[in-house]
Amino acid sequence: MNxxxxxxxxxxxxxSKDGYECASRTNASGIVVVVALLxxxxxxxxxxxxxxxxxxxxxxxxxxLPAGLAGDIAGAEDEPLEEAARRELLEETGFAARSxxxxxxxxxxxxxxxxxxxIFLATGLERVGAGGGVESESITTFEVPLDDVxxxxxxxxxxxxxxxxxxxxxxxxxxxxxxxxxxxP
Amino acid sequence: MNxxxxxxxxxxxxxSKDGYECASRTNASGIVVVVALLxxxxxxxxxxxxxxxxxxxxxxxxxxLPAGLAGDIAGAEDEPLEEAARRELLEETGFAARSxxxxxxxxxxxxxxxxxxxIFLATGLERVGAGGGVESESITTFEVPLDDVxxxxxxxxxxxxxxxxxxxxxxxxxxxxxxxxxxxP
Numbered sequence: 001m002n003x004x005x006x007x008x009x010x011x012x013x014x015x016s017k018d019g020y021e022c023a024s025r026t027n028a029s030g031i032v033v034v035v036a037l038l039x040x041x042x043x044x045x046x047x048x049x050x051x052x053x054x055x056x057x058x059x060x061x062x063x064x065l066p067a068g069l070a071g072d073i074a075g076a077e078d079e080p081l082e083e084a085a086r087r088e089l090l091e092e093t094g095f096a097a098r099s100x101x102x103x104x105x106x107x108x109x110x111x112x113x114x115x116x117x118x119i120f121l122a123t124g125l126e127r128v129g130a131g132g133g134v135e136s137e138s139i140t141t142f143e144v145p146l147d148d149v150x151x152x153x154x155x156x157x158x159x160x161x162x163x164x165x166x167x168x169x170x171x172x173x174x175x176x177x178x179x180x181x182x183x184x185p
Numbered sequence: 186m187n188x189x190x191x192x193x194x195x196x197x198x199x200x201s202k203d204g205y206e207c208a209s210r211t212n213a214s215g216i217v218v219v220v221a222l223l224x225x226x227x228x229x230x231x232x233x234x235x236x237x238x239x240x241x242x243x244x245x246x247x248x249x250l251p252a253g254l255a256g257d258i259a260g261a262e263d264e265p266l267e268e269a270a271r272r273e274l275l276e277e278t279g280f281a282a283r284s285x286x287x288x289x290x291x292x293x294x295x296x297x298x299x300x301x302x303x304i305f306l307a308t309g310l311e312r313v314g315a316g317g318g319v320e321s322e323s324i325t326t327f328e329v330p331l332d333d334v335x336x337x338x339x340x341x342x343x344x345x346x347x348x349x350x351x352x353x354x355x356x357x358x359x360x361x362x363x364x365x366x367x368x369x370p
Contacts, residue, residue: 168354
């Protein structure tokens with residue numbers, strides 16, 4: 001295959017693979033996405049953690065799953081994906097998880113982007129921090145019952161929020177997990 | 186906002202928005218994704234159309250929903266999104282749909298890409314063509330019962346296929362539609 005660098009930016013690069021143009025990140029060894037479940041004890045309502053943050057590419061606030069890059073921190077370039085998932089969950093939402101397991105891998109935009117999400121399922125959650133993200137991030141966290149996610153997203157859309165495709169994917173993964181494992185964390 | 190063009194490719198461009206790097210398509214007015222449902226008649230098993238095609242950015246075959254660009258055809262730059270959804274469904278799978286409605290909009294990769302998917306729900310399907318895509322595309326279509334999608338994806342992964350995030354999202358959207366509308370198309 002003939003791969004040609006078209007532009008090397010600080011965070012993204014553009015390459016041509018046999019004439020097919022693709023975008024990549026320059027500063028990450030992986031990208032982790034977290035389906036974090038609460039309300040799994042008997043009598044409670046299973047719920048998922050969603051976040052909201054401003055995203056310059058789409059020019060506004062986006063409802064997303066907790067997520068982030070692995071290997072983008074100087075000195076921790078070989079951070080394992082599971083550890084990155086735990087770190088991002090804690091930084092963004094303030095929750096620590098007893099169990100974090102890889103649920104599946106998926107390509108968010110395989111027609112133009114090289115990256116593959118590693119989607120983790122987190123249970124046994126305990127709030128141990130404030131969340132909100134690091135440095136310039138300003139992240140709001142929502143605990144949304146699985147039965148109410150569609151209504152929550154419709155309401156968010158009507159208030160001008162974008163919705164990340166991963167939220168819909170996380171909903172399918174979360175509902176399947178609850179159907180298979182019941183409500184015991 | 187200070188927007189600076191970093192590189193203008195043939196199909197993709199890289200821009201900096203106040204120092205935040207983003208990738209965009211150069212040749213499309215929108216991107217349409219189709220959740221196409223079959224088996225909605227009484228006694229049948231509800232199923233979703235999935236496709237498989239090679240994707241250079243991820244370097245291999247990907248299981249996806251039928252999808253494509255709107256406004257990328259010379260002379261039809263103002264093609265409505267619903268028409269593009271019908272055209273892509275037909276080109277890729279050979280199915281025409283009696284009903285095509287916008288289900289939701291979602292950002293596949295809001296941390297690095299500007300694009301927003303318009304996700305359509307197609308019902309009343311009838312096979313009228315061979316499918317397979319246009320020109321260089323070589324697309325295989327699968328009719329997968331909604332109850333079997335996770336097993337299908339696990340099997341595809343074990344055979345080296347990537348899975349597009351949109352498939353998981355489409356599964357949540359399809360199951361909700363069937364739960365709300367029953368099995369009557």
